[in-house]
Amino acid sequence: MKNTNMNRRTFLKVTTVAGGGLLVGCSFSSPKLLSTPQASEEELGMWIRISTDNKITLIVPSSEMGQQAHTGQAMLVAEELEADWNSIKVVTAPVHPEYIRSSKQSTGGSGSIQDWWEKLRQVGAGTREMLVAAAARKWGVPVEECRAENGQISHSPSGRSLNYGKLASAAAKLSPPDSPTLKTPDQYRLLGKSLPKIHTPTMVNGFAEFGIDVRRPGMLFAAVSQSPVFGGQVRSYDEAAAKAVKGVEAVVPIPNGVAVVADSTWHAKQGLEVLKLQFAGGDSTGLDSVKVNARLRAALDGMGKAEVTAEKVLDVEYEMPYLYHATMEPMNCTAHVTSDSCEVWVPTQNQTDTLKAVMEVTGFSKDQVQVHTTLLGGAFGRRAEWDFVSQAVTVSKALKKPVQVVWSREEDTQHDFYRPASMSRFQVGLGSDGLPVQWERQVAQPNLGARYIPQFGLIDFDPFTIAASVHDYPLLPKHFYKVEGVEVTHTPVDLGVPVGFWRSPPNSINVFYTESVLDELAHLAGQDPLAYRLKFLSASPRHKVALEQVAVQAGWGSPLPEGNGRGIAINDWPPMEEDFTVAAVVAEVSITNRGKLKVHRVDCVIDCGFAVNPDSVMAQMEGGIIMGMSAALFEQITLEDGRVAQSNFDDYRIARMRDTPEINVSIVKSDSAPTGTGEPATSPIVPAITNAIFAATGKRIRSLPIGKQKLV
Amino acid sequence: MDVESDTPLLWAIRDTVGLTGTKYGCGIQQCGACTVLIGKRPVRSCGITVGEVAGKDITTIEGLSEGSKHPVQLAWIEEQVPQCGYCQSGQIMAAVSLLEQKPNPTDQEIDRGMLNLCRCGTYTRVRKAIHRASDLLKEVS
Numbered sequence: 001m002k003n004t005n006m007n008r009r010t011f012l013k014v015t016t017v018a019g020g021g022l023l024v025g026c027s028f029s030s031p032k033l034l035s036t037p038q039a040s041e042e043e044l045g046m047w048i049r050i051s052t053d054n055k056i057t058l059i060v061p062s063s064e065m066g067q068q069a070h071t072g073q074a075m076l077v078a079e080e081l082e083a084d085w086n087s088i089k090v091v092t093a094p095v096h097p098e099y100i101r102s103s104k105q106s107t108g109g110s111g112s113i114q115d116w117w118e119k120l121r122q123v124g125a126g127t128r129e130m131l132v133a134a135a136a137r138k139w140g141v142p143v144e145e146c147r148a149e150n151g152q153i154s155h156s157p158s159g160r161s162l163n164y165g166k167l168a169s170a171a172a173k174l175s176p177p178d179s180p181t182l183k184t185p186d187q188y189r190l191l192g193k194s195l196p197k198i199h200t201p202t203m204v205n206g207f208a209e210f211g212i213d214v215r216r217p218g219m220l221f222a223a224v225s226q227s228p229v230f231g232g233q234v235r236s237y238d239e240a241a242a243k244a245v246k247g248v249e250a251v252v253p254i255p256n257g258v259a260v261v262a263d264s265t266w267h268a269k270q271g272l273e274v275l276k277l278q279f280a281g282g283d284s285t286g287l288d289s290v291k292v293n294a295r296l297r298a299a300l301d302g303m304g305k306a307e308v309t310a311e312k313v314l315d316v317e318y319e320m321p322y323l324y325h326a327t328m329e330p331m332n333c334t335a336h337v338t339s340d341s342c343e344v345w346v347p348t349q350n351q352t353d354t355l356k357a358v359m360e361v362t363g364f365s366k367d368q369v370q371v372h373t374t375l376l377g378g379a380f381g382r383r384a385e386w387d388f389v390s391q392a393v394t395v396s397k398a399l400k401k402p403v404q405v406v407w408s409r410e411e412d413t414q415h416d417f418y419r420p421a422s423m424s425r426f427q428v429g430l431g432s433d434g435l436p437v438q439w440e441r442q443v444a445q446p447n448l449g450a451r452y453i454p455q456f457g458l459i460d461f462d463p464f465t466i467a468a469s470v471h472d473y474p475l476l477p478k479h480f481y482k483v484e485g486v487e488v489t490h491t492p493v494d495l496g497v498p499v500g501f502w503r504s505p506p507n508s509i510n511v512f513y514t515e516s517v518l519d520e521l522a523h524l525a526g527q528d529p530l531a532y533r534l535k536f537l538s539a540s541p542r543h544k545v546a547l548e549q550v551a552v553q554a555g556w557g558s559p560l561p562e563g564n565g566r567g568i569a570i571n572d573w574p575p576m577e578e579d580f581t582v583a584a585v586v587a588e589v590s591i592t593n594r595g596k597l598k599v600h601r602v603d604c605v606i607d608c609g610f611a612v613n614p615d616s617v618m619a620q621m622e623g624g625i626i627m628g629m630s631a632a633l634f635e636q637i638t639l640e641d642g643r644v645a646q647s648n649f650d651d652y653r654i655a656r657m658r659d660t661p662e663i664n665v666s667i668v669k670s671d672s673a674p675t676g677t678g679e680p681a682t683s684p685i686v687p688a689i690t691n692a693i694f695a696a697t698g699k700r701i702r703s704l705p706i707g708k709q710k711l712v
Numbered sequence: 713m714d715v716e717s718d719t720p721l722l723w724a725i726r727d728t729v730g731l732t733g734t735k736y737g738c739g740i741q742q743c744g745a746c747t748v749l750i751g752k753r754p755v756r757s758c759g760i761t762v763g764e765v766a767g768k769d770i771t772t773i774e775g776l777s778e779g780s781k782h783p784v785q786l787a788w789i790e791e792q793v794p795q796c797g798y799c800q801s802g803q804i805m806a807a808v809s810l811l812e813q814k815p816n817p818t819d820q821e822i823d824r825g826m827l828n829l830c831r832c833g834t835y836t837r838v839r840k841a842i843h844r845a846s847d848l849l850k851e852v853s
Contacts, residue, residue: 066796066832196792203797204785206733206773210798213732221727246716264715265736266723328737328745328798328831377735377798378831409738615792619837623795626833649742649829658823660835 046098047123048077054151054165056081057089060120061099062112063349064092064199065376065383066623067678068616069112071198073120075612076113079190080124080183083164084151090198092373095351095366104352108384108501109574110581110676113612117673125180127171131164134171138162185610185671194615199375211347211374214334216402220249222395223268224405225277226257226415228643230496232282234258242271251275252398254391261395261403269408282642283496289638289645292495293319296423299444299491306440306487310429312524318426318513318702321636323419323502324646326654329377330412333392336402341368342393347376349383357386361393380627381501385417413652414644417500418637420446420464422509426517429485434525435535438485439470443513446499447492448506457492464506465490467575468683469514477576480543481518481536497639503627504679507571508686512704515569515687520700529691530556530568543570546584546605546668553666554586554603564590564600567691569684573676581608582668583680585625587661587688591696595711599629599661599689607668609675614667617677621665624681630655632686636705717763721755722746724762725772733773733801737829744828747802748772754809773801776808783852784808787845795832803828807842816846 049057058077062069074090077083093099101115128148135153136143139160146155154161185192202208227233239251242260247267252259257279260271296319308315334345335358342362348354351371358369376383392405407415422445429438448464450457463476465488470479472486502508522532530551537544547570551557556566570584588601604621611617634653638645646652690701699711715724725734725748734757737745741759748757749771776782780789784807794800803826810817810825817825822839830838 064796066794068795196789197794199797200789200792200794201780203794203800204788204804205776205780206731206801208797209732210735212736215730215732264719264723264727266715266719266727326831328735328743328796328829330736376796378796380831406736409740619792619795619834622836623833626835627831630833648740649738650740654829654831655833655835656829657826657835657838660833660839663836 046093046096048081048127050164050168052165052168054087054163055089056083056087056151056164057091059091059093061093061101061105061116063107063373063376063379065107065349065379067112067620068197068613069107071195072113072612072616073116074198075190075195076117076120077124079188080121080180081128082148082150085190085195087151095355095371100352104350106350106352106384108349108381110678110680113674114579114676121182122180125182126177129177129180130171130174131167133174134167135162138167138170191612192610193613195613197616208375210329210377211332211334211345212329212377212406214345214374214404216334216336219334219402219404220261220263220399221265221268222259222261222392222403222405223265223272224254224257224259224391224407224411225272225275226411227279227282228414229279229282230284230498230642232256232279235278235280237275237277241274241276245271245274250399252395254394259391259395259405261399265406284639284642287496287642288640292421292639293423295493295495296421296444299493300423300425300442303442303489303491305425306427308427308429308438308440310437311432312430314426314428314430314517314520314524316426316517316520316702317423318516319423320421320509320512320704321638322421322497323631323635324413324416324637324652325380325382325502326652327378327380327382330407330409331382331388332404332406333388334402334404335392335396337362337393337396337400339400340364341370342396343370343372344389344393345372345374346389347374347379347383348386348389349376349379349381350386353386354389357389358393361390362397380503381505382416384501387415409649410647413647417451417498419502419505419508420448420499421495424513426513428517428521430521430525434527434532436483436485436521439483439487441469441486441488443488443490444493445509446495446497448499450492451499460492462490462492465510466506468507468510468571479514480540480572481514482539483536503624503682504573507573507575507679507683508628508631511569511571511683512686512690515684516690516702519567519687519691519694523694528557533568533570542582542607543572543584546570546582546607549666549668550584550586550603550605553605553664554588556586560588561590563592563696564588565692565694565696567688567693567695569688569691571680571684573680579673579675581606581675581677581680583621583684585681585684585688587685587692589689589692589696591693591711593712597633597693597706597711599659601662602664602685602688604663604665604681605668606665606677606680607670608677608680609670609672611667612674617667618665620677621681622663624679625663625685626655626660628682628685629659629661629689632689632704632706633659634705634707636707713762715762717761717766719762721748721757721760721762721765721770725757731772731774735798735801737799737802742829743799743802744806745799745802747805747828749805749809752809752812754806773805776804782808783848784811784841784845787841787848790844791837791841793834793837793841795834799828799830803830803838807838807845810842811846811849815849817842
């Protein structure tokens with residue numbers, strides 16, 4: 001097993017709690033001097049809490065949003081801790097620098113296992129070693145004769161054993177080890193097994209607590225309305241009318257709109273109905289989808305077409321629409337601001353910016369703020385934002401009472417941070433062997449990079465147009481397809497519509513482009529799309545294996561009924577990184593002679609290194625494929641008169657049961673360190689479907705969604 | 713229940729009764745996250761008022777069984793259906809009702825009967841779990 005950080009020292013910190021028990025903290029950045037008893041209270045109990053009555057709580061750094069981060073991370077700790085899997089409890093961490101990965105305490109990038117693989121196992125192993133040492137000391141026997149297993153330390157020569165709870169207080173007085181010894185894979189009892197997900201029991205009986213389910217004593221409910229034109233301001237409203245509604249307690253201005261606060265959700269909604277709220281102005285005033293396309297087209301044309309001279313030339317344009325996240329749980333946050341403190345309960349992927357938002361609205365220091373992360377009813381990047389946090393805190397600050405802000409589906413649909421609309425031109429010249437000799441690409445889309453790193457806006461640079469795409473940028477790692485003669489230019493286009501991360505930016509745009517174009521080139525060269533792709537993978541053995549394996553699994557090349565076709569595509573995630581997951585898919589579709597499309601079957605092969613919980617990996621592939629398919633078939637946000645035209649699931653259609661194909665997933669056996677699974681499958685399914693449509697009908701889809709486009 | 717009769721059942725269940733297993737998803741009877749049973753009929757509780765259901769027997773996810781022992785819940789656990797879990801109360805209530813009407817549903821009948829939305833994409837497992845629940849229900853009876 002590859003362990004890149006094997007030698008990094010881990011500094012565990014421990015202490016007892018009142019009444020005994022063990023709190024295990026851990027610092028990856030501070031010197032060991034901070035270990036007990038000098039460590040401050042708040043730095044302890046950050047990872048593991050073992051009470052004297054043997055209750056074990058694991059504090060995990062990642063938010064649970066359906067990707068099974070809680071289960072996977074608990075498995076990492078419990079494996080090394082030798083804890084009894086059935087008796088542990090898992091909670092999401094509070095805000096603290098120790099839970100930061102790269103620059104923020106946040107969950108995303110499919111990193112919950114990959115980023116915490118080393119650290120969480122070390123925390124578990126270090127704690128186990130202390131419990132073993134405590135037992136050995138208590139019994140007066142050598143440490144080597146004691147063994148940790150399933151929540152017990154036992155000494156077989158004397159037949160004695162004690163559970164962790166009984167040893168917790170004694171262990172807390174010991175000095176923590178510097179470099180705990182991690183298990184070797186052959187010693188794993190939990191890792192690599194499809195353990196049931198930790199939250200399944202409360203998700204089937206209604207007791208799982210999402211943000212919207214938080215209830216605080218004296219809590220009020222707020223309904224909000226925000227300017228439908230992005231960046232617009234409130235002009236007027238009839239406060240008295242709203243306050244005349246039964247149960248309405250207050251009308252509070254929020255940054256770009258108004259909140260009506262009442263004793264129930266229904267009363268708040270009724271108050272909002274009669275508020276006669278008027279808005280004015282905004283960044284997207286007058287914008288519609290025709291203008292969006294015209295602006296993108298102008299930017300694309302502004303870059304100018306290239307001169308391509310070759311035996312065969314592909315000259316095509318592609319486009320993709322704005323997309324909405326559509327989490328099933330709408331945006332919400334519960335806040336309680338008092339004169340000197342603020343608590344928030346929020347389904348968030350981003351604790352760092354949540355804390356910042358609270359501090360900004362309240363003026364409090366971070367010591368005065370507590371962030372409680374609930375379960376997230378879907379996230380996909382939307383809950384990395386904090387607009388709903390600022391709103392709840394603003395309202396609670398005004399009323400000094402606990403307030404829950406819940407958006408209507410309409411607000412949620414019309415105030416997203418959308419996946420950017422995009423337009424791209426490819427001009428590729430092929431040599432006599434059918435391989436590219438010149439690859440010209442131009443792309444115009446809103447600057448997604450600048451949303452998060454404003455400096456990119458100053459130099460008109462957007463890395464999100466480059467990653468997951470064949471490119472020629474000298475300082476950035478190359479794409480897995482080895483292609484010669486590449487020239488990429490891009491122009492960011494500011495349209496005044498908020499953009500954000502949508503399950504695997506930039507791949508969810510660029511993989512459609514790249515894998516469609518590769519398919520077009522294969523056909524232009526008169527070669528099989530699988531065989532053609534393999535020619536570019538001489539330096540990418542894992543990609544090659546995944547493609548070949550998925551082809552075998554899907555029966556690539558075997559005869560199909562008339563009207564059916566197969567398409568293939570591949571992706572890696574994260575793009576341009578040293579450690580990545582590879583996902584390859586084959587989609588099989590049918591098109592009736594009336595042009596009705598059905599995706600029948602999807603085969604997927606994933607290489608994500610060592611699969612910590614294979615069933616969770618499969619679930620992420622299944623779900624990623626269905627979400628990607630939904631985007632390919634149905635989804636688009638359009639604009640009318642400066643605002644989003646869609647407002648709910650009746651006009652923003654997402655995939656249903658009847659759209660769902662048979663999905664077969666297999667996992668490449670690997671002993672490399674694990675890599676992510678939340679995002680890799682969402683992107684390649686899209687071109688796999690459109691490539692399959694081409695195979696079935698000869699119709700090339702260059703604009704999404706497929707929607708009502710004529711296929712025959 | 714002390715609420716005005718024009719209150720949607722969903723909000724009365726969540727805010728007044730205090731049972732939060734029934735979820736809000738769309739408010740226009742599109743997503744099914746708020747599905748409850750009235751008698752044995754599945755109803756999207758966002759689209760019906762308290763006045764319309766006065767005196768009727770309403771079952772929410774919390775009241776489906778003692779200790780999550782309903783065959784549909786057991787099947788959901790066996791197939792490990794939920795991802796984020798938010799839509800699953802509604803999915804389960806819809807499945808309970810589907811199996812009442814069609815004890816042996818075909819895939820096509822599941823397609824037609826299960827209209828609840830799931831953004832995580834648990835549909836393949838929902839389908840498997842309904843078939844499994846169908847088997848479990850036969851064992852019970």
